[in-house]
Amino acid sequence: MITACRPSRIKIIPSFISGHSSRNLHRKIAGKMSKRVLSIQSHVVHGYVGNKVATYPLQLLGFDVDPLNSVQFSNHTGYKTFKGPVSNEKELATIFEGLEQNELLPLYSHLLTGYIGNPLFLRQVGVILKKLREANPGLVYVCDPVMGDNGELYVPKELLPIYRDEIIPLADIITPNQYEVELLTEKEVRSEEAVWEAMDWFHKRGIKTVVISSSDLGQPGVLRAFLSQQNGPRLAIDIPKQGGKDLVFTGTGDLFASLFLAHSYGCGDVATAFEKTIASLQAVIKKTVAALPNGGDGPIKAAERELKLVHSKSEIEKPEVLLKAQRLN
Numbered sequence: 416m417i418t419a420c421r422p423s424r425i426k427i428i429p430s431f432i433s434g435h436s437s438r439n440l441h442r443k444i445a446g447k448m449s450k451r452v453l454s455i456q457s458h459v460v461h462g463y464v465g466n467k468v469a470t471y472p473l474q475l476l477g478f479d480v481d482p483l484n485s486v487q488f489s490n491h492t493g494y495k496t497f498k499g500p501v502s503n504e505k506e507l508a509t510i511f512e513g514l515e516q517n518e519l520l521p522l523y524s525h526l527l528t529g530y531i532g533n534p535l536f537l538r539q540v541g542v543i544l545k546k547l548r549e550a551n552p553g554l555v556y557v558c559d560p561v562m563g564d565n566g567e568l569y570v571p572k573e574l575l576p577i578y579r580d581e582i583i584p585l586a587d588i589i590t591p592n593q594y595e596v597e598l599l600t601e602k603e604v605r606s607e608e609a610v611w612e613a614m615d616w617f618h619k620r621g622i623k624t625v626v627i628s629s630s631d632l633g634q635p636g637v638l639r640a641f642l643s644q645q646n647g648p649r650l651a652i653d654i655p656k657q658g659g660k661d662l663v664f665t666g667t668g669d670l671f672a673s674l675f676l677a678h679s680y681g682c683g684d685v686a687t688a689f690e691k692t693i694a695s696l697q698a699v700i701k702k703t704v705a706a707l708p709n710g711g712d713g714p715i716k717a718a719e720r721e722l723k724l725v726h727s728k729s730e731i732e733k734p735e736v737l738l739k740a741q742r743l744n
């Protein structure tokens with residue numbers, strides 16, 4: 416039976432009882448009760464991907480979010496052009512140093528990473544993670560290895576071996592799409608058997624929870640998402656495709672990672688977290704499709720298919736689960 420998730424219990428022990436110094440106590444309490452995400456992703460001035468799509472849902476679900484931008488672009492892919500700077504590893508190290516020197520690291524319960532456009536910046540994420548875990552050993556790292564979609568790479572190819580060999584093995588939860596799984600495992604994933612082999616490939620590298628946010632392995636017109644937990648359930652959810660055949664949404668992968676982070680925290684039941692994540696995504700996409708010009712007929716510009724995120728407040732706060740997870744083991 417699927418049970419509802421409850422926030423983890425908070426236990427505050429006064430320092431005169433525990434004998435801890437106030438700083439240690441602060442650290443201990445902060446590590447236990449804090450719901451604060453350091454979110455390293457892209458910033459776009461217009462539109463909803465990266466930190467622009469992750470921050471609001473996390474906040475609505477009770478998390479403080481500290482966005483650290485890996486790039487600052489005018490907009491995401493799919494538009495005529497995009498402009499803007501990509502941050503380098505020195506800039507990342509400097510910003511992080513500021514957080515460290517102000518003794519803020521124990522406050523983070525989560526590190527979330529998404530779109531990163533520079534290989535050395537990605538390598539620096541590994542350095543940062545080590546320090547965050549020293550400050551809070553219970554920190555959860557959710558890694559969305561954003562590299563591409565549908566056979567097309569949209570980051571420099573040098574990121575791939577760094578994700579595969581250095582960053583992914585440090586993650587607790589990963590949320591790749593089907594193409595990213597193929598890149599990382601260096602194997603085609605064209606059958607359900609291949610999905611579970613790929614899941615095991617990740618589990619062998621120490622990743623507890625792997626979620627493939629979408630795949631084309633469902634029936635025609637149906638996306639199939641998969642979740643595997645090490646020594647735990649193997650789950651799948653079938654998602655009827657919304658919108659026309661050629662309509663693609665951007666930012667849905669990033670939204671998926673942020674929602675799954677929120678719903679899985681303090682929740683032993685990953686099936687519920689998986690279902691709630693997909694429920695909110697479907698509601699956001701439904702609103703987006705409903706707002707398309709001419710009912711979605713004819714060519715749709717990138718700006719017209721931006722996710723209707725802000726208008727989906729209640730669907731994010733109270734997801735209505737219509738698509739149930741199937742347990743496969």
Ligand SMILES: Nc1ncnc2c1ncn2[C@@H]1O[C@H](COP(=O)(O)OP(=O)(O)O)[C@@H](O)[C@H]1O
Nearest residue numbers: 564592628629640655656657667668671693696
């Ligand atoms: N056309 C669509 N119809 C319904 N749901 C979709 C559609 N596109 C994306 N989604 C939702 O977005 C989630 C993330 O999928 P996707 O956007 O393919 O990931 P990524 O951006 O990582 O490739 C899926 O789990 C699904 O819930």
Ligand SMILES: Cc1ncc(COP(=O)(O)O)c(CN)c1O
Nearest residue numbers: 457491492530665666667668669
């Ligand atoms: C700047 C930027 N950030 C993030 C993404 C990831 O979007 P999605 O969630 O659709 O994978 C994209 C899409 N190419 C992008 O252009």
